[in-house]
Amino acid sequence: MKRFPNGFDRYRRDNGGEAVSVAARKFLSKYPEKTFYSFRHRLADLLRNSGCEDRLANAILGHKQNVIGMHYGTGYTLKNKYDALAEAHKNGKAHLKERQEKYAKP
Incomplete structure (x- = not known):
């Protein structure tokens, strides 16, 4: 950044x-x-599960905003998007580690 x-x-x-x-x-x-389609779905899940608000997640994913007020101004800053992605990545890594530990073979 x-x-x-x-x-x-x-x-x-x-x-x-x-x-x-x-x-x-x-x-x-x-x-x-893997496909780009599956990547987008995974990213959407990571953002959602990290607590990212839907409007910010939609802006990151490139989804159309259906709220009139979202068309005013310049949108979310790159820093806002970066912070949301960093949080989603952190939570995704923690979740992956939990799953690996849960299903690890003894």
């Missing part, structure tokens, strides 16, 4: 979404059983 307060130049352009999509496909190609 400190080094890139306005995001990454590589993705800050008219076709930035396409560049992100290419990077995601490249990463997910290492895991053929």
